[in-house]
Amino acid sequence: MRVFKTIGSIRDWSFSIHKELKSIALVPTMGYLHEGHISLVRKAKMSADKVVVSIFVNPTQFAAGEDLERYPSDLQRDLDICKKEGVDAVFNPDKKEIYKRNFQTYVENEHIGQILCGKSRPTHFKGVTTIVSKLFNIVDPDFAVFGQKDAQQAIIIKNMVRDLNFKTKILIEAIMREKDGLAMSSRNKYLSAKQRQSALVLNESVKYAEQQFQSGNKDIVALKSKIEQRINSTKDCRIDYVEFVNGDSLQNNIKKGDKVLLALAVFVGTTRLIDNTILKY
């Protein structure tokens, strides 16, 4: 497995792969890999000849006061996981390699980047689309794999690819969960044992909505209210948002037959967790 620290070196490698007419799938990560990331890597391996995992804690997607400084990291463990999974190349640049002095050009979704998570984290998606654009230009991947866990991010990236004509095809892999249902996240590490219990309310809310939809109760207003009550009555939990939106547009226009995205963001203590599910209206 190759480990590249510089833009020039991974670009040369990518060029040599494409010269052999082989395809590349990129899995962009911020490291501290868990089973969720591994499922993305496995999807990447099934889709392309070569797999690149990028490991870079991207400062521009964190706002002041967020957890950039304490974001968990364990590079050696990440590299061991990548090697075991048969990853071909890891791109692990430092911040100065990625954000040069006088950096001033950003990629931004001006529409759906501003709602849901974009409301409580106003600069977050701008940071995401900017770093993903950079990684696409550096690695030149034929495919890139993202997790359904970050549902809004996945849709914003798909929009970016369409709008800016990237050739990269976006693949989305399902949410991976712990045995008790908690969606996997590097941020779960921040939770105390008690908070870890409270955090189950996210997945329970998702399952509750799925069950209700299956049994024919699709009264979104009532379901939203029930879910909010349930979260509000859970210790240490504070709702950021609970929203049922159109699964393609993320807007409130939902009609019969549409995909509906139930998306949740909940602070458990000071840790902000998200979860979601796709329902059929």
Added chain:
Amino acid sequence: MRVFKTIGSIRDWSFSIHKELKSIALVPTMGYLHEGHISLVRKAKMSADKVVVSIFVNPTQFAAGEDLERYPSDLQRDLDICKKEGVDAVFNPDKKEIYKRNFQTYVENEHIGQILCGKSRPTHFKGVTTIVSKLFNIVDPDFAVFGQKDAQQAIIIKNMVRDLNFKTKILIEAIMREKDGLAMSSRNKYLSAKQRQSALVLNESVKYAEQQFQSGNKDIVALKSKIEQRINSTKDCRIDYVEFVNGDSLQNNIKKGDKVLLALAVFVGTTRLIDNTILKY
């Protein structure tokens, strides 16, 4: 010469060129080609195996009330010129091909895109960086050629390439002028015979500054004032800006040995013209 109307078709062509390990230079234009564009094409031909000229009047770089609707156009003449110059491919998509429904992702310079021309045309450079990003992703050029006439645009594009890690190398070609010194521009067509005379004040201001610098007078404040007086006393002319700035950063920090950009924007009647020169401080 090939003429492509769709993204898919020029992308396939570009891929086939690169498969033969040949290089591509792109000349992005809004059509209505003049000697200035031709000089860009010739630079492109000297730099790469294949030359693509894009002809697309990009709506996102025009603000409401600007001249989008009446921007001059003569496609057949443009194609004849391209053919004569040995251009390999013209990319001439329609607006719907480039801006699909629900377009929402933009590329923006948040720093130097906001000054000089960016002040009087606040969304202009966002439109430019967005369309150029799209063209780079579609055509995948090894080189792209821009004119020094649009000095600020050239610097913003160079910043964009550095910041977003495009592989494309940016080449800048000198300003082409009419016999009497007026910088060539598709917009010169808007000028009446009298305005055409008045418009010479732009190039005269540039030449005046060059002469003064050469003779050792580098008092920027005094020169700026002289130039402003001269323009203000010219019939039909209204200053948008006259600025001496650092030729790399476009900021006001100028020290001995620096490149200085004198940039002018002047309304002649309702037509906004620009001109510039690089001086040594």
